[in-house]
Amino acid sequence: MLPIAAxxxxxxxxxxxxFWSVVSDSQAVSALELSLVCALIVAGINAATGTIIAWVxxxxxxxxxxxxxxxxxxxxxxxxxxxxxxxxxxxGPRSPVGIDVTDTRTAIVLALLFVTLPFVVRTVxxxxxxxxxxxxxxxxxxxxxxxxxxRRIVLPNIxxxxxxxxxxxxARAVGEIGALILISGNLPFKxxxxxxxxxLHIQSGDTAGASAIAVVLLAxxxxxLLVIGAIRYFATRHEHAR
Amino acid sequence: xxxxxxxxxxxxxxxxxLDDVTLEVETGSLTALLGPxxxxxxxxxRIVAGxxxxxxxxxxxxGEDVTARAPQARGIGFVFQHYAAFKHMTVRKNVAFxxxxxxxxxxxxxxxxxxxxxxxxxxxxxxRYPAQLSGGQRQRMALARALAVEPSVLLLDEPFxxxxxxVRKELRVWLRRLHDEQDVTTVxxxxxxxxxxxxADRIALIHEGRIQQIGEPRELYDAPANDxxxxxxxxxxxxxxxxxxxxxxxxxxxxxxxxxxxMVARVVHLGFEVRVDLLDGxxxxxxxxxxxxxxxxxxxxxxxxxxxSPRNGSVGTPGLGVxxxxxx
Numbered sequence: 001m002l003p004i005a006a007x008x009x010x011x012x013x014x015x016x017x018x019f020w021s022v023v024s025d026s027q028a029v030s031a032l033e034l035s036l037v038c039a040l041i042v043a044g045i046n047a048a049t050g051t052i053i054a055w056v057x058x059x060x061x062x063x064x065x066x067x068x069x070x071x072x073x074x075x076x077x078x079x080x081x082x083x084x085x086x087x088x089x090x091x092g093p094r095s096p097v098g099i100d101v102t103d104t105r106t107a108i109v110l111a112l113l114f115v116t117l118p119f120v121v122r123t124v125x126x127x128x129x130x131x132x133x134x135x136x137x138x139x140x141x142x143x144x145x146x147x148x149x150x151r152r153i154v155l156p157n158i159x160x161x162x163x164x165x166x167x168x169x170x171a172r173a174v175g176e177i178g179a180l181i182l183i184s185g186n187l188p189f190k191x192x193x194x195x196x197x198x199x200l201h202i203q204s205g206d207t208a209g210a211s212a213i214a215v216v217l218l219a220x221x222x223x224x225l226l227v228i229g230a231i232r233y234f235a236t237r238h239e240h241a242r
Numbered sequence: 243x244x245x246x247x248x249x250x251x252x253x254x255x256x257x258x259x260l261d262d263v264t265l266e267v268e269t270g271s272l273t274a275l276l277g278p279x280x281x282x283x284x285x286x287x288r289i290v291a292g293x294x295x296x297x298x299x300x301x302x303x304x305g306e307d308v309t310a311r312a313p314q315a316r317g318i319g320f321v322f323q324h325y326a327a328f329k330h331m332t333v334r335k336n337v338a339f340x341x342x343x344x345x346x347x348x349x350x351x352x353x354x355x356x357x358x359x360x361x362x363x364x365x366x367x368x369x370r371y372p373a374q375l376s377g378g379q380r381q382r383m384a385l386a387r388a389l390a391v392e393p394s395v396l397l398l399d400e401p402f403x404x405x406x407x408x409v410r411k412e413l414r415v416w417l418r419r420l421h422d423e424q425d426v427t428t429v430x431x432x433x434x435x436x437x438x439x440x441x442a443d444r445i446a447l448i449h450e451g452r453i454q455q456i457g458e459p460r461e462l463y464d465a466p467a468n469d470x471x472x473x474x475x476x477x478x479x480x481x482x483x484x485x486x487x488x489x490x491x492x493x494x495x496x497x498x499x500x501x502x503x504x505m506v507a508r509v510v511h512l513g514f515e516v517r518v519d520l521l522d523g524x525x526x527x528x529x530x531x532x533x534x535x536x537x538x539x540x541x542x543x544x545x546x547x548x549x550x551s552p553r554n555g556s557v558g559t560p561g562l563g564v565x566x567x568x569x570x
Contacts, residue, residue, distance in 0.1 A: 134326035137293050138384075140313045141320040142340035142391055152343070156330045238330050238371040 004218065011211035022209040023216050027188050028197060032213065035194035036220060038105070039173035042112040046169045047162050050120025057121070058128040072122070075115050080178030087111050087183050103185030108193060111179040116172050120165030127161035156235065163232040167225050174221050243304045243317075243394035243427050244269045245290060250299035252285055252451075259285040261451040263299070267444075272421050272428040274442035276435060276474075282451040283431045287397050290429065291320050303395065316395075319388030319426075323400040325380040327372035333359070333383050334368040340391035358386040361420070378409040385417075389424065396421075398430040402437065414441045435475050439463070447471055464557055472557075479528045481552065489531040490556030493518065493540060493548045501549035504528075509542050518542060520550065 011019060022028060057069055075083060091101045091110065101107040131154065139149045177195040184191040186200075194217050201210035245267040252260040259282045267273045275283040288294040290301055292313035300309045308316055328336050337358055341351045359365040362382040364375075372380055381401055388396060401417070402410040418441050421428045432438050438445050439459040447454045447462060447470075455467040466472040469485055478485040494501065507527065508519040516537040519529045530550070532540075542548070 132324070132326065132329075134322045134324060135328055137313070138320065138322060138326040138328070138387070139339065141291055141293070141316075141318060142343070142387070143314050144339075144343050145314060148343055152339075153328060235330075238332075238373065241371045241374060 007211050007214050007218070010207060011215040013208035014212070018208065019212045022212040027192070028194075028213050030189045031192050031194045031197040032216060032220070034105070034108070034192065035174055035217065036224075038108050038112060038193065039170050040224075041109055042116055042173045043166045043170040045109075045113060046116055046120045047166050050117070050165055050169075051124050051158065051162055053117075053121045054124035054128055058125060073118050075117050080115055080176065081182070083115055084111060084179040084182040087114065087179065092183070102183055103187060103191055105191055107183045107185075108180055108191060111183050112173040112176055115176055115179050116169035119169040119172065120162060123165035123168070124158050124161040127158045131157055159235045160232050163228050163235065167228045167232075170224060170228070171221060174217065245395060245427065245429070246302040246305070247286070247290065248300045248302070250286065250289060250296045250301065252282070252289065252294065252296050252298075258451050260289075260296070263448075263451070263453055265446055265453060265456065267427060267429060269304075269427055270425070271443045272418070272430070272441060273444045273446060274438035275429060275431045275448060276438040276445050277433065277448035278474075279433055281448045283433075283448045284399050286448070287399050287429060287431045290395075291318055291397050292316050293320070317391075317393055318395040318397055319391065319393035321381070321384050321388050321396070321398040321401045323403045325372070325377075325384045325404075327375075327380050327384060329372050332369050332371055333364055333375070336372070336383055337386045337390050339387060344391070354390060358390055361389075362386040376409075377405050378413060381405065381413065385420070389426075394426060396424075396426045396428045398428070400431055400433070403432070410437070417441060447474060449474075466557070477529075479530070486552045486556055488517075488529055490553050491530040492551050492553045493530060493532065493536075493542075494551075495540060495546075495548060497549050498551065501551035504548055504550050506542050506544055506546045506548060508544065509537065511537075520548070 014022070023032075053072070057065065057072075078086070087107070087110065088102060089095075090097065091099050091107065093100050093102060101110060135153050135157075136149050139153045144152065175195060177193075177199060180193055181196055181199070184193060184196065186192050186196050194213060198210045198213050198217075201207075201213070245265075247263060247265040247267075250260055250263045251258075261282075263282075263286060265286075275286060277283045285294060289296050292308070292311060292315075296309065300307055302308060303316065313320075328339065331339070334355055337355045338351050341354060346354075355368075356365065359368055362385055364379060364382055364386065367375060367379065372383065375383065385401075398417075402413050405413065414437055417428075417430075430438075430441065442459065444457065445459055445462055446456045449470050455462055455471045457465075462471055463475050466475070472478055472485045472487075476487065478487055479491060497503075502522065504520040504522050506518060507521050510517040510519065511534070514534055516532045516534055517529050518532060518537070519527060521527055540548075
């Protein structure tokens with residue numbers, strides 16, 4: 001709580017008018033928008049791919065499964081600046097696969113997808129492991145096809161796990177800087193995200209301005225996390241019914 | 243709907259779960275698949291349901307081969323030992339599930355669900371979640387859910403195995419009544435011989451993946467096909483000629499032909515029954531059961547020598563002679 005309080009305190013150094021002029025600046029608004037939209041897209045893609053990866057790791061058997069399982073966590077172990085360098089090597093001007101995405105919004109989404117990949121996988125995996133497969137068998141014996149079994153039985157039970165992972169991935173994506181600072185190109189109104197924007201303000205000695213934008217970013221992120229939390233609460237109402 | 247299981251085999255790796263099992267279940271009957279754990283009885287039930295595929299053999303419902311048919315298309319109700327309750331749905335939604343996915347009109351679903359909830363006496367708990375129910379209530383809900391789609395075959399896999407003894411007895415009486423009221427062929431898997439005898443018309447006793455004997459409960463008790471069947475239905479004493487139940491051993495104070503000598507080690511009064519623990523000539527322990535009156539007549543005392551022989555007409559396994567020397 002203390003660091004967050006300190007940021008809020010710092011942000012009011014220039015008074016309400018100063019605060020407003022910083023955060024309503026069109027470049028700041030654009031950076032905030034880009035950060036939030038990219039984070040939401042990344043969280044959404046993660047919800048699907050993370051669930052699929054978790055499903056394959058839990059339900060399927062294949063050679064090298066434990067290796068894949070171990071590799072999933074690597075993005076966490078890598079300093080994100082290194083992740084950024086790696087992505088430039090792979091998808092930069094000298095790309096061995098012939099794809100150059102540097103200085104584009106695609107680059108931002110790709111970089112964020114890489115660093116947030118483990119979240120949904122790791123929150124869904126234990127829920128899937130715990131999931132009583134007899135529920136699915138019971139549904140099948142009652143006439144439910146595989147699609148219905150997934151939609152009506154599996155999904156409602158793993159949804160809280162997916163949402164937890166989505167919330168973590170979103171929060172991480174909003175705050176990510178290391179993986180983006182090199183590959184995004186930091187072009188104002190195009191590929192400049194809020195975290196990098198804040199970093200530039202700090203470098204130029206404007207800590208109050210940086211804090212003001214950080215506070216807005218925090219407030220919006222908090223609102224998004226609250227919404228995800230509310231959906232999660234609704235999805236688990238059977239667990240706290242007494 | 244009749245069930246015909248022909249020459250079914252199933253392996254899990256090196257483990258032979260079922261070995262050439264053939265069994266016919268008559269329309270409208272209540273059959274118990276009885277056996278110790280690991281005998282293959284649950285696997286057999288799951289094969290009938292289509293939840294497991296046999297490696298060999300076939301399953302037919304009313305003469306129609308369904309071996310390759312998916313569980314969805316078999317028209318059976320399945321009840322699991324651990325309820326398999328849809329924990330994210332209310333009791334009402336659980337029971338309605340089979341009807342809802344068949345897209346029946348809402349009013350019809352509501353009416354049928356209410357009817358079923360009354361049948362299983364859960365109408366007051368319709369809006370609760372499974373986590374708010376006791377084990378017995380959950381299993382009744384699972385039964386209502388299975389019955390909702392009006393299956394012609396109801397399969398129950400150790401349905402009362404996770405419940406305490408009192409609830410178990412209540413539910414099996416209730417299951418029998420339910421079976422008699424509904425137009426359904428029921429197969430129940432159990433490891434409890436008392437439960438099987440209480441509830442079933444016919445019992446198929448399974449051991450090590452093979453059917454040991456099929457028959458009415460009395461047949462299995464009175465005419466066991468082999469030693470395993472005999473021992474499965476309660477304690478037995480091994481005599482030289484074969485196995486005998488303790489209450490089929492007669493004690494007398496006088497020596498008589500065919501009887502063997504034993505010493506009374508302990509006399510235990512169990513109400514109507516009296517258990518007499520004995521030691522045979524080789525010092526091996528065994529026991530007999532007498533009625534209170536029989537014991538009173540003999541006035542047995544510890545250390546006394548008695549003569550033991552199987553009663554006339556006592557149950558034994560085939561080819562059993564009268565034992566001369568008792569060995570436990």
